Amino acid sequence: MKSNFSLALFLLAAFTAFAAVAATEPPTWEVQALSQIIPGTVEGKLDYDPAAGRAYGTNGIFVKYGNATLTADSASLDTKSGQVEADGQVRIESGDQLWVGDHIRYNFKTRQMSSESFRTGKWPVFAQGRDTAGNGSNRVYVANEAYVTTDDNADPAFRVRASRVKIVPGQYIEMWNAILYAGDVPIFYFPYYHRNLGRHANNFTTSPGYRGKFGAFLLNTYTWYLGDAADGKVHLDYRSRRGVGAGVDANLHLDQLGLMGFKYYYQNDSKVGLSTNVFPQFGHINQDRQRFQFVWLDTPTTNFNVKALVNYQSDPLLLLDFFETDYAYNPQPYSFVEANKYWDNWSLDALTTPRINSFFDQVERLPDVRLTGYRQQVLDTPVYYDSQSTFGYYRQFLSTAEMSSFYTNGVYSQFNGFYTNSAARADTYHQVSLPWTFFNWLNVTPHVGGRVTYYSQMNAAYGAPENDRYRGELNTGVNVSFKASRLWASATNSTLDVDGLRHVIEPSADYIYVPNPGANPSQLPQFDADQPSLMLQPLALSDYNNIDSITSQNVIRFGLRNLLQTKRDGQLDDLLTSSLMLDWRLDPRGITGYSTTPQNRLNDLYAAVAFKPRSWVILETQNRYDFETGHLNMSFDQITLAPSDRWSWGFGYWYLRGGTWGDATWTQNNFITSTAFLRFDDNWGGRMTHNYNIVTGRLQEQFYTLYRDLRSWTASLTFRISNDVGSQPDYTIAIMLSLKASPVAGVGEDVVNRARLVGE
Numbered sequence: 200m201k202s203n204f205s206l207a208l209f210l211l212a213a214f215t216a217f218a219a220v221a222a223t224e225p226p227t228w229e230v231q232a233l234s235q236i237i238p239g240t241v242e243g244k245l246d247y248d249p250a251a252g253r254a255y256g257t258n259g260i261f262v263k264y265g266n267a268t269l270t271a272d273s274a275s276l277d278t279k280s281g282q283v284e285a286d287g288q289v290r291i292e293s294g295d296q297l298w299v300g301d302h303i304r305y306n307f308k309t310r311q312m313s314s315e316s317f318r319t320g321k322w323p324v325f326a327q328g329r330d331t332a333g334n335g336s337n338r339v340y341v342a343n344e345a346y347v348t349t350d351d352n353a354d355p356a357f358r359v360r361a362s363r364v365k366i367v368p369g370q371y372i373e374m375w376n377a378i379l380y381a382g383d384v385p386i387f388y389f390p391y392y393h394r395n396l397g398r399h400a401n402n403f404t405t406s407p408g409y410r411g412k413f414g415a416f417l418l419n420t421y422t423w424y425l426g427d428a429a430d431g432k433v434h435l436d437y438r439s440r441r442g443v444g445a446g447v448d449a450n451l452h453l454d455q456l457g458l459m460g461f462k463y464y465y466q467n468d469s470k471v472g473l474s475t476n477v478f479p480q481f482g483h484i485n486q487d488r489q490r491f492q493f494v495w496l497d498t499p500t501t502n503f504n505v506k507a508l509v510n511y512q513s514d515p516l517l518l519l520d521f522f523e524t525d526y527a528y529n530p531q532p533y534s535f536v537e538a539n540k541y542w543d544n545w546s547l548d549a550l551t552t553p554r555i556n557s558f559f560d561q562v563e564r565l566p567d568v569r570l571t572g573y574r575q576q577v578l579d580t581p582v583y584y585d586s587q588s589t590f591g592y593y594r595q596f597l598s599t600a601e602m603s604s605f606y607t608n609g610v611y612s613q614f615n616g617f618y619t620n621s622a623a624r625a626d627t628y629h630q631v632s633l634p635w636t637f638f639n640w641l642n643v644t645p646h647v648g649g650r651v652t653y654y655s656q657m658n659a660a661y662g663a664p665e666n667d668r669y670r671g672e673l674n675t676g677v678n679v680s681f682k683a684s685r686l687w688a689s690a691t692n693s694t695l696d697v698d699g700l701r702h703v704i705e706p707s708a709d710y711i712y713v714p715n716p717g718a719n720p721s722q723l724p725q726f727d728a729d730q731p732s733l734m735l736q737p738l739a740l741s742d743y744n745n746i747d748s749i750t751s752q753n754v755i756r757f758g759l760r761n762l763l764q765t766k767r768d769g770q771l772d773d774l775l776t777s778s779l780m781l782d783w784r785l786d787p788r789g790i791t792g793y794s795t796t797p798q799n800r801l802n803d804l805y806a807a808v809a810f811k812p813r814s815w816v817i818l819e820t821q822n823r824y825d826f827e828t829g830h831l832n833m834s835f836d837q838i839t840l841a842p843s844d845r846w847s848w849g850f851g852y853w854y855l856r857g858g859t860w861g862d863a864t865w866t867q868n869n870f871i872t873s874t875a876f877l878r879f880d881d882n883w884g885g886r887m888t889h890n891y892n893i894v895t896g897r898l899q900e901q902f903y904t905l906y907r908d909l910r911s912w913t914a915s916l917t918f919r920i921s922n923d924v925g926s927q928p929d930y931t932i933a934i935m936l937s938l939k940a941s942p943v944a945g946v947g948e949d950v951v952n953r954a955r956l957v958g959e
Contacts, residue, residue, distance in 0.1 A: 226265035228278050233259030233270060252278040260285075264307040267293040271303075281308030296320075317342065319366070324349055324394075326366060333366075340366045346380075347372055347394075356909075357381055359392060408917075408933030412520075414440030416933075428452055434464065442467040444521065457497025457505070465489045466521060484514045490522075492532075502541040509534045515558040531559045544575040560597055562726050567591035574632075581633060588627040589746075593726040595620045620724035623655040626746055630674075640681050647675040648740060650749075657724055670717040672749055674740045680707035680758075695812050696767055697774065703762040711738040713752040720748045731863035733823070733833055733855075735780055735805050753786035754802075767814050774812075780805045799827045803861065815842045825860065832856045848875045869893035882908040897922050912936055 232243030233256075243258040254262075254276040262269045262276060262283060272287025284304050291298040291305055291312070300317040313332040319325070319340075328345020341363070348358040361374035377392040378385050394401065406418040416438040424430045431449035438444070446464030453459055471484040493509040510532035512518065518526035525532075534555045540547045551566040572586035597619055630648030637643060650672040657665040682705045690700040720728075729736070729748040737743050738756055763775040782802035803823040810818045816839070823833040834854040841847040850873050857867030871891045878884040888902035901920040906913070919931040 229261075229263040230254045230256075230276065230278075231261045232256060233261045236261045249278075254278070262307075267291065267307055267310075269305065269307075281306045283307065312340070324372065325355075326364065326372075328364060342366070347374065357912075359389075361392070402937065404935070404937040406933055406935045408931065410438075410931040410933075411927070411929045412440070413438040440470055442469040455499075457495060457499075460492075460494040462492040463489070464521075466517075468520075484516065487513065488517050488521075489513050490517055504539045505537070506539075507536045509555065511555050515556070533559070533561060544573050546571045546573070554594075554596055557596075561595075563594040563596065565592050565594070567593070577631070581635075583632045583634065584630070585632075586627070586629040590623075590625045592623045593621065593724070595724060595726060620657055620659055620726075622657040622724055622726075624652065624726065624746075626650065626652040628740060630740075640683070642680050643677065644679075645675075645677040646739075647673075649673050650740060652746065654723060668718055668723065670723070672713060672716045672740070674711065674713045674752075676709065676711040676739070678707065678709045680705065695774065696765070696814060698766040700774075701764045703760075703764070705758075705760040705762075707758040707760075709738060709756045709758070711752050711754055711756070713740070713749070715751045716749055720750060723747050729862065731865070732861070735782065735802065738782075750788060751786070753784065755783045755785065757781050757783065772811065772814065773809070775808075775810050777806070777808045799825070801826045803832055816840055823861075830856055830860070832860050844878065846875075846877045849873070867894055899923065 228249075230245070230247050232245045234240045234242045237259075241258050243256055243260060245254065245256040245260060247254040247256075254260075255274070257273045260269075260271055260274045262274065264281070269283060269285060269289070269291050271285035271289040274283055274285035274289075276283045282304070283306070284302075286302050289298075289300050289303045291303065293310070296319065298312070298314070298317055298319045300314040303312065303314040303317070305312045311333070314330075316327075316329045317331045318327045324347060326342070326345055326347045328342040330344070331340055331342035333340030343363055344360075345364040346355075346358045346360040347364065348355040350356055350358065357380070359374060359377050359379050361377040363375045365373040372394050374389070374392040377389040379387040379389070401424060402422050404420045404422070407416070409415050416436065418436045419434065421433045422430070423433070429449065429451050431447065434444070434446040434448075436444040444464065444466040446462065448460070448462045450458065450460045466488045468484075468486050468488050471486055471488070490512040491509070492511075493507070495505070495507040497505045499505065511534075512532075518530065518532075533552060535550060535552045537548065537550045548569045548571070549566055550564055550569070552561070552564045554561050554563050567589060568591060569587065569589045572584065574583050574585040576582070577584050628648060628650040630646055632644050632646035634642065634644040652670045652672075654668045654670075656667050659665065682703065684701060684703045687700040687702075691697055725747045727744060727746045727748075729745045735756075736745075738752065738754060740749065743749070757780070759777075759779040761775070761777045762773065764771055765774045766772070781804045784798055784800055784802065787798035787800055803825050805821075805823050807821045808819070812818075817837075819835075819837045819839075821833070821835045822831065824831055831854070833856070834852070836853075837849065837851040839847070839849045851871070853868060853870040853872070855865055855868035857865055859865075869892070871893065872889070874886065874888045876884065876886045884906035886902070886904045886906070888900070889898060890900040891897070892899045898920075899922055902917065903919075904915050904917045906915050913936075915935045917931070917933045917935070919933075921929040921931075923929075
């Protein structure tokens with residue numbers, strides 16, 4: 200036994216020593232004639248003596264050592280010192296940096312380099328000059344009589360020429376006695392010039408144009424960086440019909456204190472009544488319009504996060520008028536402070552949402568504390584447990600725009616909002632489940648849970664305070680599901696680009712029973728109430744967050760998921776996916792609580808299908824169909840064609856039936872959208888977007904954009920027509936200019952946020 204242990208120790212020591220030697224083993228040399236690397240080139244002559252470490256090649260030579268490679272017409276190499284002297288079309292690639300010259304001396308081991316003339320590049324910055332010398336180990340190079348440009352052209356249109364240049368690839372560049380040239384014309388002189396390289400490069404973006412609501416405008420943004428410590432933007436805008444606007448953004452990276460960000464914008468609006476939409480109920484808006492945003496993100500310790508967001512704006516239409524992209528993302532921004540602590544099976548969350556803007560509907564949580572127990576095994580039993588408990592004080596507000604209907608003047612600025620209810624609430628929910636598997640494929644999970652909710656004395660905006668209340672709920676049910684699959688490895692189809700098929704099917708049935716709770720939703724304040732949703736709401740109380748709207752349920756949800764996969768380009772790809780859901784209500788509810796219509800025996804059939812017949816063609820559809828009335832309540836259909844980077848086209852259809860269904864009242868919507876992109880050549884491209892409202896018979900929005908690559912700059916010319924209901928057509932024409940090295944939007948971002956093209 201002792202000898203075996205000694206042998207094991209010896210083998211472990213030998214393996215460790217071998218691993219250490221292998222880890223420190225120097226890179227090997229690869230020296231070949233270039234004709235052996237690139238077939239068809241002139242046959243090269245190579246004299247290479249590995250023992251002596253000497254090599255000399257003509258008519259093309261290739262040298263590789265580690266991650267550095269060199270090609271040249273001729274070169275002499277000493278592998279012991281690592282020194283090489285190369286002539287004629289010399290190219291050195293070290294990592295992601297490329298150097299080109301006619302005569303270069305380079306040391307593969309020390310990375311020392313000198314050259315009489317050179318060109319180098321690491322997108323998006325390129326340089327050319329003479330008498331360069333440097334050390335690749337510390338990545339510092341110095342050159343004389345050099346120029347730097349972001350123009351990816353042999354004859355750059357814009358460049359900065361200097362008597363001395365210091366380059367640290369990927370980090371920064373310094374220049375002395377620098378002159379900015381446009382072609383051969385000097386424009387500006389810099390005694391000293393410093394520029395960050397890569398995405399943290401200071402840059403300037405400008406957008407001139409005209410819009411019906413703004414008049415002529417000029418929107419300017421300067422983006423700045425102070426290393427890794429801070430970055431931000433400075434905005435200076437002019438709109439001839441609205442006045443001057445200015446703002447500052449700042450992001451501070453505070454290490455242990457996390458990330459802190461500020462945004463402030465002020466608009467002296469000379470025509471406050473000229474809104475981009477019609478909201479007469481808001482009445483007078485002050486000429487001094489402004490917004491402020493503060494954000495803080497920090498992780499003081501492991502699994503402990505702190506987040507804070509403050510959004511203030513002087514009036515409800517500010518974002519709509521001047522920040523269309525932000526408005527489309529969130530028309531009613533709110534403020535909160537939140538702290539989260541996580542453990543393996545538990546989490547504790549504290550949230551407060553103070554009301555900063557009085558003209559939006561909101562529920563204040565002062566605060567809302569939540570303890571969540573994740574699904575976890577109970578000791579060594581087959582039983583699993585999960586829970587969620589909350590406590591908080593809540594105030595529900597209606598915006599003064601809605602409450603102004605009680606008054607004759609309708610001027611929101613005279614009011615500070617109204618609350619409809621306020622109360623403290625304590626809620627706790629606990630559930631146990633017992634997952635079983637039968638026949639090694641059938642999953643059956645019965646579960647039972649209970650909830651108790653306490654409401655303190657409710658102070659309503661009108662009427663006397665109501666007494667405190669208790670409500671108890673019991674829910675039980677069972678989930679049944681299984682998954683089956685089959686493989687057809689030899690199935691092929693050239694039309695559908697199929698190379699083998701795998702089919703996965705997953706049926707499920709989820710039964711939920713909730714008897715009548717202790718209180719009807721109409722008797723309770725609706726701090727967390729049902730919200731209109733186009734998707735089917737969760738059934739299980741553990742997933743249902745609308746605590747105050749819980750009512751009785753006796754329902755089975757049937758589900759069916761199908762997945763058809765194939766191989767394309769050696770990767771697994773989804774050819775077809777489909778998901779179906781249908782609720783069978785064993786005991787439909789009548790008109791109770793806040794429901795305005797009785798329930799049908801069958802809920803809407805929800806179906807989502809995605810078909811990808813080729814790697815560049817995607818067809819998607821989502822639908823809700825009412826079996827009992829025969830109505831198609833919702834349909835969203837989209838086809839996307841993107842066969843190459845030269846052109847693409849997306850066509851969508853959106854239908855929403857008006858009326859009351861799904862426990863909500865909907866406005867009819869019938870909408871067609873189309874977006875097409877075409878790249879004419881390497882310098883020109885165009886895009887068209889059309890949104891047509893079938894209900895109103897309006898071509899609601901038209902976007903036409905022409906893109907131009909200006910070598911150092913990128914430019915877009917956009918013409919937009921907005922024709923919304925309740926307002927006159929709004930015409931916009933805008934030019935967007937930005938450095939190619941630091942574009943105003945990433946690839947494809949202008950498709951999602953089209954308002955960026957008109958400076959919003």
